[in-house]
Amino acid sequence: MTDLDTLIACPNCDALYTVAEPDAHTRAVCTRCHTVLISPRRNAGLRVIALSSAAVILLIGASLAPFLQINVAGMSNSATIFETALAFTGGPLLLLSLAVTAMIVIVPLVRLLLILYVMIPLVRQKPPARGATGAFRLAESLRPWSMAEIFVIGCAVALVKVADLARIDFGPAFWMFLVLVGIILVQDGMMCRWSIWKALEDSRKS
Structure with a gap:
C-alpha cells in the first residue's frame, strides 16, 4: 500500500x-x-512575508486614500474605495455593495493576514502558531474570492467609457492598488504551497 x-x-x-x-x-x-x-526556492518564506506585509500596508492605504477624482462641468468629486463600494447601500443593491467590498478589500486582507500568521513562525523555525493548519487551509479557500486584480481590470474598462465624458484624475489609492495587485501576483507565484503543508505536517509530527 x-x-x-x-x-x-x-x-x-x-x-x-x-x-x-x-x-x-x-x-x-x-x-x-x-x-x-x-x-x-531558497529564502522564499522571508520574501513571502515581506511581500505580504507590504500588501497589507498598501491595501489599508488604498482603502482609505482617494481613489479617483472626476471633474466635469466645473465640478469635481473624489471618493475612496470604501465610499464607492458603499454608495449603493439602499434596496436590492445592498448585497451587491457588501459583496464588492468583501471581495476587493476584506477577503484579500484576511487572506494576507492568515498567510503572515502561518509563515512567520515557520520562517523563524518556531513551532507553528495555534490553528496554523486551519488558517492556511482557509487562506487557500479564500484565494478564488480575492478579486483585487479583477477590480483593477473592471476599473480600466469603466475609465475607457467615462474618459470622453469627464476628466479623471487618479488618486494615490489608484496607484497603491496597481502596485498591490503586482505584489499579490508575485507573492502567489513565489509561495510553494506543498513546502508549507510539509513544514506544518513535520512540525505536527515532531
Missing part, C-alpha cells in the same frame, strides 16, 4: 503523483495540465 504522505494531487485535474522534492529553483509540474505542483 502506498503511504498517503508520499502522494500529491494536482489541484486542477486531480492527477496523483508520488512526491519527489525537486532541488531549489526547479519545479515539479503536472504532466496532464501543466499546473505547477512544487516550486521550492
Whole structure:
C-alpha cells in the first residue's frame, strides 16, 4: 500500500503523483495540465512575508486614500474605495455593495493576514502558531474570492467609457492598488504551497 504522505494531487485535474522534492529553483509540474505542483526556492518564506506585509500596508492605504477624482462641468468629486463600494447601500443593491467590498478589500486582507500568521513562525523555525493548519487551509479557500486584480481590470474598462465624458484624475489609492495587485501576483507565484503543508505536517509530527 502506498503511504498517503508520499502522494500529491494536482489541484486542477486531480492527477496523483508520488512526491519527489525537486532541488531549489526547479519545479515539479503536472504532466496532464501543466499546473505547477512544487516550486521550492531558497529564502522564499522571508520574501513571502515581506511581500505580504507590504500588501497589507498598501491595501489599508488604498482603502482609505482617494481613489479617483472626476471633474466635469466645473465640478469635481473624489471618493475612496470604501465610499464607492458603499454608495449603493439602499434596496436590492445592498448585497451587491457588501459583496464588492468583501471581495476587493476584506477577503484579500484576511487572506494576507492568515498567510503572515502561518509563515512567520515557520520562517523563524518556531513551532507553528495555534490553528496554523486551519488558517492556511482557509487562506487557500479564500484565494478564488480575492478579486483585487479583477477590480483593477473592471476599473480600466469603466475609465475607457467615462474618459470622453469627464476628466479623471487618479488618486494615490489608484496607484497603491496597481502596485498591490503586482505584489499579490508575485507573492502567489513565489509561495510553494506543498513546502508549507510539509513544514506544518513535520512540525505536527515532531
